[in-house]
Every structure is written in structure tokens, then in C-alpha cells.
Amino acid sequence: MKILTRYLMRAHLGPFLFAFFALTGVILINTLAKRLADLAGKGLPVRVIMEFFVLALPATVALTFPMAVLVAVLFTFSTLTSENEITALKASGVDLRSLLAPLLVAAGVITAAMVVFNDRVLPEANHRWSQLIVDIGRKTPTFLLQEQTLNKISPETGGKTIFLRAARIQPGTNRMWDVQLFDVSDPSQLQSVFADSGRAMFSSNGIDMILQLYDGHTRSVNANEPTSFRRVYFQRQVFGIQGIGTQLQRNDRPDDYRGDREMTIGMLKAEIDTLAGQRSIHVREARQTARADMRYALTGKLPSAGGDPGAPTPGADFSAMNGVGEGSPATITRRAADALSNAQKAVENTDEQIRNYQVEIHKKYSIAVASLVFVIVGAPLALRFGGGGIGMVIATSMAVFSLYYVGLIGGESLAGKGVVTPLFAMWVVNVVMTILGVIGLATMGRESSSGRNSAWDAMLQGLRGLASLPFGRRARG
Structure with missing residues (x-):
């Protein structure tokens, strides 16, 4: 029996890993598609984008781990049925229900680990992820200079409004020629700068903009004294514009609130x-x-x-x-x-x-127990409809996933409105599926109830009989 146990565990490992990584990747891509508008045009470094996906990973794992368990059970038992290994085990006198003992033990270990994961890792990751989303949302888009255009520079602080125009800008180095700078922050004091060339760069903190201008002059006109005009020439002049905000600001608010x-x-x-x-x-x-x-x-x-x-x-x-x-x-x-x-x-x-x-507390436990429930449900389904190949596995998995998570979401909504208790809302799907799985386990190994073709044939014959019943009555009349 130890050899058979090791064989079953190895048979489940490959499909489990494949399903886990595939499902996790699909959900992460879906998350990227939903948040693409928030990430695009922000000038975020690769490190921040990687952090975004790493923090989104625990919430995805909490869903895909039980799903991968169901896919592995369905695929393994379906393969054993199609290759007549189940028939050989039954002929050798092996009770099929005993095959689930090591799987239930492994599912119990996974359930205990998922309880700890949902209680410790997932909340902290969700908290940091929500903070990062808020920080990204507050970040101003990447500042880009375009040549032959009045580029508006609006710092986040100070209330200044500056327009910059350059006849030509060298990509990559931000070298500029024929530079014009207009400060219209104060209507009573109009200031403008004209330079032969210059360069735009950012300070070490990535927030403040530094303009180095060469061979030019400044013009200043006071609206209260229209007869006065001031012009100052320079060979090299440095202008600082604070608060452009091209760097992501982190942890600039209290950390007390948590959803x-x-x-x-x-x-x-x-x-x-x-x-x-x-x-x-x-x-x-x-x-x-x-x-x-x-x-x-x-x-x-x-x-x-x-x-x-x-x-x-x-x-x-x-x-x-x-x-x-x-x-x-x-x-x-x-x-x-x-x-x-x-x-x-x-x-x-x-x-x-x-x-x-209360719903959130029960949800942490119920989703963790889903791995154990899916083992109880998956094995009878795979044996009854075995031999269907990967198509059967995908169709059955999608059906079970849909029923489970729709029931979970619906129960959460009903519990929030007070229609049902949180305990009932979060555990009714697990209880119903466990009962159905236990009924399926009780009939495992019975020849009268395990034939896939006979079950489908009986179903088709019943449908044909119902469809031909009205025509038969008319013929007899």
C-alpha cells in the first residue's frame, strides 16, 4: 500500500503544479488588465511594478490553491480510469475509498497551512497592496518635454505655473536649444527667460526639476510699474522647480485604517x-x-x-x-x-x-477547507465520468468552481444584508458539496453505479422517452 500511496501522490503532483501556475498566471494577467489604466503613464520603475504583482499574488494564491487541488484530483483519477488502472485495482481487491486516505491527509495539511496563510500573510499583503494603489493613484504622470511646444510645468506645491518651450530637444539627455521659460504664477509680476541652450534634469530625490541654462537673459515686468523693465544677462543660470512629483511617494499617511x-x-x-x-x-x-x-x-x-x-x-x-x-x-x-x-x-x-x-472571519476558514472538500467531491466525479480526457477535467472544474464561488459570493451578500447568518452563508456551500461527495464516495466501486457510458446512455434514453411521449399518445389516438 505504501507503493500505491507514493504512486498516487506523484501522479497528483504534476497536474497540481501545472494547474496552480496556470490559474495563478491567468488571474494575475486579469489583474494587470484591470489596473493597466492606473499603472500606465505614471513613470513607475520596474521595482514598483514588480512589487505591485508580488503584493497581488497572495490574494490570487488563496483562490487558485484549492482550484489546483480539484484539477489534480479530477485529472489523476480520470487518467487512472481511462488507462484501466482503476479496474486493475478493483480486480486486485483494493477498496477504492482507501485510495483517498493519503489524499485526505495531504488536503488536511494544505487546509491547516491555508488557514495560517489567510490569517497572517494575506491580510498584510492586502494592506500593503491597497496602500500602494493609493500611492500610485496620487502620483502625477511622468513629466515629458516636447519640442516646439509650450510644455506646462505645474508643481504639486507652491501654486506656480510655468511654461517651457524649446526649439529642439535631444532624446535621452534632455539637452535643449533655443529655450524660452515663462513664469505666469503671479499676474502682477511677469517673468521670462531666454537662453541659447540648456539641460533639464531631476534632483537626487526624483521630485524637484533642475534647469541649467546657458548664454541668455531674464526679463521682468511689474504690472504696478508698467514703465519699468528689467533685463539681466547670464552665461550660466540654474533654476529649480520644486514638487514636480515624478517619484512615487510612499508611506505619507497614517497606517491605522485597515479594511x-x-x-x-x-x-x-x-x-x-x-x-x-x-x-x-x-x-x-x-x-x-x-x-x-x-x-x-x-x-x-x-x-x-x-x-x-x-x-x-x-x-x-x-x-x-x-x-x-x-x-x-x-x-x-x-x-x-x-x-x-x-x-x-x-x-x-x-x-x-x-x-x-464575521463573514470575513468565516471566509478565511471556509476557503481554506475548500481544498479538503474538493478532494471529497473530485474523486467520485472523476470515477463516474472518467475517460473523458482533459475536456472533462476542464468542464467539471469550471462547473464546480462556478458553483462554489458563486455560492460564496452570494452568501456573503445575503449575510451582509442580514438575510442569513454569516456562519450559514460561508459554510453552506462546503457542507452541501461535502454531503454530495460523501454520497459519491459511498457508491464508489459499485459496478451498478460506476459505468460512465451506462449513466450517459440511461440519461439519453430517459430524454428520448420524454420527448417521444406526446407523439406516442397522438399515434395511439
């Missing part, structure tokens, strides 16, 4: 505890408001600050229009209704946030 997909399980539970405390406060305030309004309706007296500990005072929710605690019943009732409505909305918003955090 639900950027939190570990411990962080999510801590947020749930905090929100539960806030919900208790909102509920207590709503009860106090309702109690005070009921007391006013029965006695006609406004509540006092010292009569009921924690009750709202007349100057808070029940303050009258004259500001001294006396007013019309309609005003007091309307304000009580507004206070109750606000408390109800606050409780509903808090409940929705708590449900979202």
Missing part, C-alpha cells in the same frame, strides 16, 4: 467587540429615550437630570423651543421620535459592520 480584508482574525474579533460595545450604548440610549417619552405621555412632566440615572436631560433630546425645558407636546414627541430613529439607524449600521467582520 476587513486587511485584518487578521484577532483584529476582526477586536473590532467586533468594540462594535458590540457601541451597539449596547445605542440600545441603552434608545431605551432611555423611549422611557422618558412614555413618562412624559403619562404624567405630562419632563424628565429631570437626577431622576433617572443616565436618562436624557430636558436640554438634550427633550429641550423645548424656548430653551428652558417647556414646550409643546408635538415638539417633544417629534424630537423623541427623531432620537429613536437615529438610535435605530446607528444600531442597524453597527449590526451590518459586525456581520461583515
Whole structure:
């Protein structure tokens, strides 16, 4: 049996690695296509682009790892069936269900590793990836100079607006000839620079632009003194323009905020505890408001600050229009209704946030357990429809993937709206597929239920019978 176990594990390894890398590559290409507009024209270095894909990789791996497990199981058992190895094992008295024992152990190890991965690696990668996306979005496009064109230079800070024109620009070195520079930042002070040649470069930080101009002069005209005109000649002049922003700015904002997909399980539970405390406060305030309004309706007296500990005072929710605690019943009732409505909305918003955090906690576990579920489901499917080749593997894999992830996404949406509980939403697909897989495992090895051709023939015969039933009735009539 040890030889058979090693043979099965080796048979699964190749298809698993191929499916894992292929699926991961396809999803990463899809991610690139979606984010291409954000990355293009930013002048990003290769290092930043590589970091972008590395940080997007954990979220992709969390999805493709269980998918690769299903593809490997389907392909391996389908190949064993088509090559009559399953028949040889059954003839040798080997129980087919015993073949799944090493696979279930390996899937259990993968599940445990994926739980740790989804809890530790994935949230941190998602957090850094979202920060990088924000930094890229805030980055200004790459500054490019075009010859025979008024190039607008607008620094990110300082509020300056400068136009630069050059008759000819040498690509690569940014050497310029017949340079004209116009500073229109201050309408009352018009400044312009004319030079025979120059060069544009950036400082070491990659943010500030440095212009070195040669053999030229500056012109300055003050609008308040139109009769004055100033001209200064120079052989070499250096101009600095700060804040062009061609370099990506990183970590220039607080690191406190994290979305639900950027939190570990411990962080999510801590947020749930905090929100539960806030919900208790909102509920207590709503009860106090309702109690005070009921007391006013029965006695006609406004509540006092010292009569009921924690009750709202007349100057808070029940303050009258004259500001001294006396007013019309309609005003007091309307304000009580507004206070109750606000408390109800606050409780509903808090409940929705708590449900979202609970969904994220269960999702980390349910997606990890998917590897184990796919082993239980994949083996009976491959044995029943074995011999179909790679086409069967692709079609079955796509069908199972679609059902699983559509159910997961739909359950997440329903749980967010409060239609179902987060526990039910995230685990119902795993439970249903596990039940179906166990039923399939119970029938493995039975000749009456394992023939692929007989199953398809029976299905086709049933469809033919249903289709010919109306025509048969007409013929008999």
C-alpha cells in the first residue's frame, strides 16, 4: 500500500503544479488588465511594478490553491480510469475509498497551512497592496518635454505655473536649444527667460526639476510699474522647480485604517467587540429615550437630570423651543421620535459592520477547507465520468468552481444584508458539496453505479422517452 500511496501522490503532483501556475498566471494577467489604466503613464520603475504583482499574488494564491487541488484530483483519477488502472485495482481487491486516505491527509495539511496563510500573510499583503494603489493613484504622470511646444510645468506645491518651450530637444539627455521659460504664477509680476541652450534634469530625490541654462537673459515686468523693465544677462543660470512629483511617494499617511480584508482574525474579533460595545450604548440610549417619552405621555412632566440615572436631560433630546425645558407636546414627541430613529439607524449600521467582520472571519476558514472538500467531491466525479480526457477535467472544474464561488459570493451578500447568518452563508456551500461527495464516495466501486457510458446512455434514453411521449399518445389516438 505504501507503493500505491507514493504512486498516487506523484501522479497528483504534476497536474497540481501545472494547474496552480496556470490559474495563478491567468488571474494575475486579469489583474494587470484591470489596473493597466492606473499603472500606465505614471513613470513607475520596474521595482514598483514588480512589487505591485508580488503584493497581488497572495490574494490570487488563496483562490487558485484549492482550484489546483480539484484539477489534480479530477485529472489523476480520470487518467487512472481511462488507462484501466482503476479496474486493475478493483480486480486486485483494493477498496477504492482507501485510495483517498493519503489524499485526505495531504488536503488536511494544505487546509491547516491555508488557514495560517489567510490569517497572517494575506491580510498584510492586502494592506500593503491597497496602500500602494493609493500611492500610485496620487502620483502625477511622468513629466515629458516636447519640442516646439509650450510644455506646462505645474508643481504639486507652491501654486506656480510655468511654461517651457524649446526649439529642439535631444532624446535621452534632455539637452535643449533655443529655450524660452515663462513664469505666469503671479499676474502682477511677469517673468521670462531666454537662453541659447540648456539641460533639464531631476534632483537626487526624483521630485524637484533642475534647469541649467546657458548664454541668455531674464526679463521682468511689474504690472504696478508698467514703465519699468528689467533685463539681466547670464552665461550660466540654474533654476529649480520644486514638487514636480515624478517619484512615487510612499508611506505619507497614517497606517491605522485597515479594511476587513486587511485584518487578521484577532483584529476582526477586536473590532467586533468594540462594535458590540457601541451597539449596547445605542440600545441603552434608545431605551432611555423611549422611557422618558412614555413618562412624559403619562404624567405630562419632563424628565429631570437626577431622576433617572443616565436618562436624557430636558436640554438634550427633550429641550423645548424656548430653551428652558417647556414646550409643546408635538415638539417633544417629534424630537423623541427623531432620537429613536437615529438610535435605530446607528444600531442597524453597527449590526451590518459586525456581520461583515464575521463573514470575513468565516471566509478565511471556509476557503481554506475548500481544498479538503474538493478532494471529497473530485474523486467520485472523476470515477463516474472518467475517460473523458482533459475536456472533462476542464468542464467539471469550471462547473464546480462556478458553483462554489458563486455560492460564496452570494452568501456573503445575503449575510451582509442580514438575510442569513454569516456562519450559514460561508459554510453552506462546503457542507452541501461535502454531503454530495460523501454520497459519491459511498457508491464508489459499485459496478451498478460506476459505468460512465451506462449513466450517459440511461440519461439519453430517459430524454428520448420524454420527448417521444406526446407523439406516442397522438399515434395511439
